[in-house]
Amino acid sequence: MSFSDLGLSAAVLRAVTEQGYETPTPIQAQAIPAVLRGKDLMAGAQTGTGKTAAFTLPLLDRLIEGAQGGPRRVRALILTPTRELAAQVQDSVRVYGSQLPLRSAAVFGGVGIQPQISALRRGVDILVATPGRLQDHLDRGTVDLSKVEIMVLDEADRMLDMGFLPAIERILRSVPERRQTLLFSATFAGPIRQLAGRFLREPEMIEVARANATTEAVTQAVYLVDHARKRELLSYLIGSRNWRQVLVFTRTKRGADRLAMSLAKDGLSAAAIHGDKSQGARTRALKDFKQQSVRVLVATDVAARGLDIDRLPYVVNYELPDTPEDYVHRIGRTGRAGERGEALSLVCADESEQFRAIQRLISIPLPVSTVDGFEPESSFDPNRAPGKPAAKRGAGNNKVVARRRPSQDSQHPRGERSRPQTTGKPGSPRARQRRA
Template sequence: MTFSDLGLSAAVLRAVTEQGYESPTPIQAQAIPAVLRGKDLMAGAQTGTGKTAAFTLPLLDRLAAAAQGGPRRVRALILAPTRELAAQVQDSVRVYGAHLPLRSLAVFGGVGIQPQIMALRRGVDILVATPGRLQDHLDRGSVDLSKVEIMVLDEADRMLDMGFLPAIERILRSVPAKRQTLLFSATFAGPIRQLAGRFLHEPEAIEVARANATTEAVSQSVYLVDHARKRELLSYLIGSRNWRQVLVFTRTKRGADRLAVSLAKDGLTAAAIHGDKSQGARTRALKDFKRQSVRVLVATDVAARGLDIDRLPHVVNYELPDTPEDYVHRIGRTGRGGERGEALSLVCVDESDQFRAIQRLINMPLTVDTVDGFEPESAFDPNRASGKPPAKRGAGNKVGRRRPPQGGQPVRGERGRPQAAGSKPGPRARQRRA
């Protein structure tokens, strides 16, 4: 099947072809015809399956086919949980709508509201927004949603997790009752079904992957290590294996900042991204990471939700998430678009409960290993319940047969660049260590 088989217009197909896409993903193949028929949709797909194009392409097609004269009014509204995802959806709208006479705008917090108000006054056809900032515009009377024809709730499960239900309910009351509503979610848990039951009309249900499944394109590894030595091990793995682009997850904003600073001291270019960073700082960090001028991006779950990074090879769980579903979202940042990826988790004895919860959720065992020189001082088996005898040291396979440099620092070559294991350090590196 090709995109031309889905009923899209020539202008949209031209934009798709210009991006080098030929065949739709499963979620696109099922969702696009349904949206073009005007049906409400309840779609479930794991991250990285192409869901943004699944609603963007037919949305653009439907709006262009029913072009209206006079002042521009918001005819399509797309809600997204985070600033980053809203910005990326807006990018997709611009790219796929390059040959259509439609105007779009993204509004989110962390930046000034006045430029957004001026842009809304000039008129837009498609509005991409985070719930909080859109509610601010509703309070100010700077946005009119009375002409919305198509409403999209992107990553609805995450928006509910973040406490946006009251804002979503108010927004849905501000759009016409007669509209097409598209709900996309990684899971169809009870709250999502309740939301769909209240605001969707006889929706088609599409689910292209088992809920909470992890993609086969991602290899998953687990290394046991004491919490105090996690940073050393992370630096060593990045340096000795010559990883050039790594997304690292921490549980807290403060932890993300501290880790980024420590990695920089180890000679690795790193930046942190989280909710306390200004939008400008977050945008710069993501841009630098995508072009690989920053080697390690340290992120919290909320900030990284919806990040779309082409061909990201490595994701590291520096700390396991408190919610096992977040593990699935985290590792879904890699192994996208037909590429393979690697997800690695550094697990200490205090994270046994989270580890077991993750394995129950994904319904598969994860192989546990250690790295020579970084074995935990208190041997433990993360699969055993608290209070039971620990596993004997040596359980699981040993990896990384080479001993780490002193202090666990990455192996450095000339200009302080970490080298692959087994390579000889340059003369400048030898002088620094002398």
């Protein structure tokens, strides 16, 4: 099947061809015809499956069909959870709409509101927005949504996780009841189905992958290590294996900053990206990472949501997420568009519960091993339920033998590994204090 088989107009097809795309992805092949028919849609797909084009292409096609003269009014509204995703969707709208007489704008927080107000006053056909900033515009009376024909909720599950439900409800009350609504989500958990039941009309359901499945293009591995030595192991792996583009996940903003600074002291160029960073700082960090002038990007789940990084080779879970679904979202950053990727998790004894939850969710066993010289002080099995006896050291685990000295071209500053300070047994008050 080619894009020309999906019913798109010649102008949109030309833009697709100019980008070098010939064959639609599964989500595109199913979603585009449904949107062109005017149907409401609930679409689920793994991250990196081409969902942005799945709604952008038919949306542009439908808008050009009903184009009229007079002042421009917002006819299509796309809601996204984060600033980065809003900017990326806006870029896609510009690229695919390059042959069309349609105007678009993006509004999100972290930047001045006056340029956005000016753009809205000049008139736009397509508005990409984050819920919080759009609600601000509604409160100020600087945006009119009374003519919206198509509404897209992109990454709806993440918007709900971030607490945007009240803002979404306010926005949905500001658009006409007679509209086409497209909901895209990585999962269809209860809150998503409730939202769809309230605001979608007899939607078509599309799922191109098993819910919460991890892509086969990603090689997954788990290394057991004491919490106090995670940073040392991460630095060693990046340097000795000469990894160049590494997206590392932490649970907290403060932890992201601390880790980025520690890696920089080890001679690895690193930057942190999270919600407390200014929009300018986040944009610069992402640009430097894409251009490989920054080797390691340390991010929180919220900040990384929606990041579109072509051919990202490595994702590292420095800390396991509290929510197992976030594991799927994290490793979905790599292994995209036919490329292979590696996802590595550094797991300490305190994270056994999160590890078991991830295993239950993805329904596949993750290979567990240790790196020579970085074995945990106390043997533990992350799959073992509390109360069951621990396996003897080495039982059920493979050992990865690592060289003590990285290669000369790795830019890793360390020679022989120094002995870490004693932190006490895992679970002791002293060890917990070090982890805090």
